[in-house]
Amino acid sequence: MIQHFDLAVIGQGYAGLCAAREARARGLSVAAFEGVMVGGAVMTVLALDPSPESFTTSGPDLGAIIGMENIDAGVVPLLEPVTALTPAPGSGWTLHCPQGVLTARQVIVATGTRPRLLGVPGVARLVGKGISHCADCDGPDLIGKDCVVVGGGDAAFQEAAILARIARSVTIVMRGAAPRARADLVGQALAFANVVLLSGRQVRAVMGDGRVSAVRLDGDGTDLACDGLFLFIGGEPETGLLPEALPRGENGGLVTGPHGALGLPGLWAIGSVRAGFAGGLAEAGEEALAAVAALCR
Ligand SMILES: Cc1cc2nc3c(=O)[nH]c(=O)nc-3n(C[C@H](O)[C@H](O)[C@H](O)COP(=O)(O)OP(=O)(O)OC[C@H]3O[C@@H](n4cnc5c(N)ncnc54)[C@H](O)[C@@H]3O)c2cc1C
Structure with a gap:
């Protein structure tokens, strides 16, 4: 049987980690996909300046600690890449990955960038x-x-x-x-x-x-x-999963509406995959909270 979640978060960089944390705190069932390394871009930054969390200035600690706390809180971690995203029969989305498929009512895309x-x-x-x-x-x-x-x-x-x-x-x-x-x-x-x-x-x-x-x-x-x-000349937004019909903006990032809405029901984007992203971890975290609040309405 295909597993179904209230929310799937694609990408467990800081934006995705914050979204999963907030969604669980609000009682949603959450699947969190990560294709490379939980923590994303900050996993190679030993001294964050600024750090968005008071408990550490280490990028690897930041990723590892929030990732573990999310699992303890009930987020289902899926350490594999999402390879395709298609509309689910009826409503919601089907997420395809190497080990199978699952469905989710809402999807947050937090796939970040790859270094340019x-x-x-x-x-x-x-x-x-x-x-x-x-x-x-x-x-x-x-x-x-x-x-x-x-x-x-x-x-x-x-x-x-x-x-x-x-x-x-x-x-x-x-x-x-x-x-x-x-x-x-x-x-x-x-x-x-x-x-x-x-x-x-x-x-x-x-x-x-x-x-x-x-x-x-x-x-x-x-x-x-x-x-x-x-x-260190910026990044190429990882938008390959998304339909080509969704507009891309400056640097190829996803153009979003209020709170990261992508213009298709139940689909949101946050963090550095977005066109116009302000660039810092604090902003990524704020976008995560805003998107989760909006999708809970
Ligand atoms: C060298 C450097 C130093 C920095 N230092 C600081 C700092 O000190 N303070 C600060 O505030 N900001 C800093 N930043 C900026 C910060 O790294 C970004 O704001 C932040 O990483 C954006 O987070 P994100 O979650 O949007 O993207 P990312 O961190 O890029 O995370 C995206 C994640 O999605 C995953 N992913 C992509 N595609 C898929 C898929 N199909 N399926 C599953 N997973 C997928 C990726 O593997 C990745 O883990 C720094 C950036 C760089 C490059």
């Missing part, structure tokens, strides 16, 4: 061979070496400060004339003597024979020798 890559020669060949999206994960390989960080937002400066403690040099390359990041994060990164900021510049190619060895910059075509390249 630079569309320049050399990148596809060298992902995982010196190209990374995580300073805490791959920084330890760069002790005493040179690295380049691309991006001008919070994540770029936050992660550059982590790398500065490990690497010999950190060069931040950003397209804009001025950082978009919070001033305190910019200040923290640039306070390190081994951090250099190149503004108004872009990486045009990545070189390396089996592993990153340099990046070529635009303008004078300078080659910057480096052993690691860290990309």
Whole structure:
């Protein structure tokens, strides 16, 4: 027999975790799908700034603790990806995953983003061979070496400060004339003597024979020798499950109405999969509460 839930949440990043927690607290039966790792993007951030929860500033702790609390509260965890979402006979939605199907009256899509890559020669060949999206994960390989960080937002400066403690040099390359990041994060990164900021510049190619060895910059075509390249240039919203008829907005994110409504009955989107998402964990949590409150009305 096919299992039926009041709510299925697709994606257990912070937005999805908060939605599942709130829905259980309101007495709904909840199935929570996660295709990669409960906690989502913050699982690679050892020092959150800011953290949305007072009990920790560690991303891995945040994901693990809320995930465990949700299970204790009765959320049904399904550690597999949803591969298709189709209207259920009558009403609600059918969620298809490798181990079978289930149905839910309401579905919250909280599938987040996958890290964006630079569309320049050399990148596809060298992902995982010196190209990374995580300073805490791959920084330890760069002790005493040179690295380049691309991006001008919070994540770029936050992660550059982590790398500065490990690497010999950190060069931040950003397209804009001025950082978009919070001033305190910019200040923290640039306070390190081994951090250099190149503004108004872009990486045009990545070189390396089996592993990153340099990046070529635009303008004078300078080659910057480096052993690691860290990309923090935003993410591509994971919207592939959703019908193409649903509008996509800036950066390909889902366009939502009030409280994350997607314009099809019982379907909602929250967090970084949405067009116009403000970018922080606190906002993801607020969107989760608003969507659950709305679907309970
Ligand atoms: C380097 C970095 C540092 C950051 N630091 C901070 C910080 O200090 N403070 C802060 O407030 N914000 C920070 N952010 C922003 C924060 O990470 C995002 O706001 C937050 O992750 C958005 O949460 P989300 O749940 O919408 O998406 P995600 O965290 O991306 O979670 C989406 C989840 O959905 C899963 N998923 C996708 N498709 C499927 C599917 N088909 N089936 C099942 N599961 C699926 C994914 O595997 C993933 O686990 C940082 C971001 C980055 C990149």
